[in-house]
Amino acid sequence: MSARNYDPLDPDSLRALGAALDRLALGFADLPPVGAGGDGSLEGVLIEVAARLHDNYPYFHPLYAGQMLKPPHPVARLAYALAMWINPNNHALDGGRASSRMEKEAVGEMARMIGWESHLGHLCGGGTMANLEALWVSRELCPGAAVVASRQAHYTHQRIGAVLGMDFEPVPCDGRGRMDAGALERILRKRRVGTVVATIGTTATGSVDPLADLLELRERYGFRLHADAAYGGYFGLIEGLDPETRRGYDRLGEADSIVIDPHKHGLQPYGCGCVLFRDPEVGRFYQHDSPYTYFSSGDLHLGEISLECSRPGAAAVALWATQRLFPLVRGGAFARMLGRSRAAALALHQRLEADERFACPFPPELDIVVWAPRARRASESSERSRRIFAEAASRQLHLALAELPVELFDGSGVCGEWDRANLTCLRSVLMKPEHEEWIERIWTLLDQSAEAVMREPTPRA
Template sequence: MPKDLVPELMARAAEELEREFGLLPDFEPARASDTAGDVMGAVLQETAQRLGDNYPYFHPMYAGQMLKPPHPVARAAYALAMSINPNNHARDGGRASSAMEIEAVAEIAGMFGWSEYLGHLTSGGTMANLEALWVAGQVAADKRVVGSEQAHYTHHRISGVLKLEYGSVAADARGRMRLDALEDELRKGDVGTVVVTLGSTAIGAVDPLPEILVLRDRHGFRVHVDAAYGGYFKLIEDALDEPAGRAFAAIGQADSIVIDPHKHGLQPYGCGCVLFRDPGVGRFYKHDSPYTYFTSKELHLGEISLECSRAGAAAVALWTTQRLLPLKPGGEFARGLAAGRRAAVELDRRLRSDGRIEALTAGGPELDIVVWKMKAATAELATALGQSIFSACAERNLHLALVQLPQFWFGPEHPSSALEGYVTCLRSVLMKPEHEAWLHRIWTELSAVCTEVENG
């Protein structure tokens, strides 16, 4: 979308919103001083200067962490909603935005094949996962929660907050939960919930969900899918390698799902979403607060959420984005995901053809995250080389990330003593559709930096 078009479209929408309230009596807000505009302008100029002290997250040459700019229509819709500042805790506080949230969440649930469910937006993935594990603790009281050692660290922390015992399950050389290690935990008879990660933070690893569902039939536990990062890849499951594709095909069989629209969903922070397959879990949320809004007899979102005040603007931005870019296979939104996936596969191919670099032994990226380490005699030397390349790339305006990974991921699947421990690796998240077109530039800069560092 051309940059100069956004202000014009925003101005038209703002005029339309003003007309919506045209029947109200005239109202003049408190008059600002004559110098207020000058002062405000100066403060905003200072704000812009301060914001310049950031990495260029919006640019294709930023290929480091899981950071993706919101779509222009999401930014515009968010700003439009902020002129009202709705609160989606209750329909009184956000009548239109609550309805928009319900509709937007229904489209996300439909992406997973759910038409009956309980779900809502949250302030982010951490809160969404907390709600999922809180419900799990209500359903399976005094039972343990287990997840892969590559699951997000907050699951352990959340379990502690909820007074639930948490167990870590070993991962294989592709960062996926080992089924034999999971079965060892299940045989103990005290596991109530298994957290299955579809898109780990470190490398985008996809746990073997279909096989875990078979174990659920045998051992009787809840399956919570943390798809905060990877959930939208459901739309392009046929473009993924077979194990990952099978996992996303089975996601609708989970008991709960978390997805973050503020990652691949083109939304501003914070916008997470939690979904429960059984709408009956809403009974755990019931309350009889005397100060909740009661002007509507319809169920309001505050009655199915642990959070109270929530930004209605986040729901408006998500609804608007999904109206423009529906969540359907083959659509424009899905094509953007596929472009990032192709860029990651191609970067991995180029890395594997470079004799100075070691890619993951067990295979390439499952989603759109690529990791590699520099070849060196020891982990310490490989770490030092990686850190040097990270810094030198940044000087060329190519921004990567660093991640510590098990050494045996770059060697035999069962590590020898020489492959124990961790090594600092380079990591690239190619989640912007533009990364595919910019891959040649990214590779040219990276290769040049490797040569510079190699030559001292």
């Protein structure tokens, strides 16, 4: 196999980019010519960049089965690159007419995926900004009230809460890493909560908070429900979710605001988050005068409804192109790709469950698997996880580690003595559809790695 033919890096797709650039140039062919450009030293710098980029895990390869890193689809990568030849700015129509329209269309399709025919929404640089905007709007609507999220919610909520001057309280989780609705109700009884963040796919374990229960509590206590679906937002499209998980997804549209990161499971390169509000009226909080933009059109400029000002139209173009190729519909090619990720996770979980060396806290709710090597003590299990992580990496299998509270491992029998409050366990985010076909090979490498670390048999705790 020559490097040139190495498929995941797919350099041949540059031909398609070349053809598209030709087409782009046609649209501007009536402008007066500009003198020759070009700079030979550019090629040398690019080669140097390529050499430096070797110092990376191979995120694009199915044997990378570690952190939450998914390669963008070639169409997203190429459309992003193509748009950089124009470099539109989606702050205002003056800076990016076509890409602003494409953003409105692409975001509209995301809103329809969750059942909203009307909405207010836009793309952001990422999940932090998207969640910040959602919590900020909540703060404006419920001033002085607290925001709560589960202990397994992303750490960004607590920190953003502090940035926004909002009191934050963490809600304990149940044994599957989901917000404990009973614990939430105890908090609701004792203090004024303005916003409950429901995590739809936690970062560590892909757990989905019990949305139906939270919606019922909203009826009784009155709060804004913000769904942080940065990771799991697209999984409502697939078949084969657990019935309880499916019930939650079917009611996602009842949330007041939703964050979905197309740069996580939406096949986009980094720099693409999205915030959606059910009530378009919240646009009033964004209002401002701009004395230097918004001149070319009376239509909505996206800068009028977002906190960020200049931002890449290229991200919108890439998302639009991707959704054009892969519409966000149940039963479609995109949904099937997500389904294969989940199938990979279930297959890995099954093997882990059947193996005496490992303990799993619970089956994967989406496509993230966590497990731990059995040992006498939690500290010993943690040490084994770290060693298996390293052994696997030396065999080209790249896993991840996570610190999880011991409660999640209650009843798993992972160890007999809890000499620490957290367990460092193994974690695999199986985001690539190809992971399904590679599970056998992944298992073989994991088996060898565990064998190398756990040569001495450990009695079951």
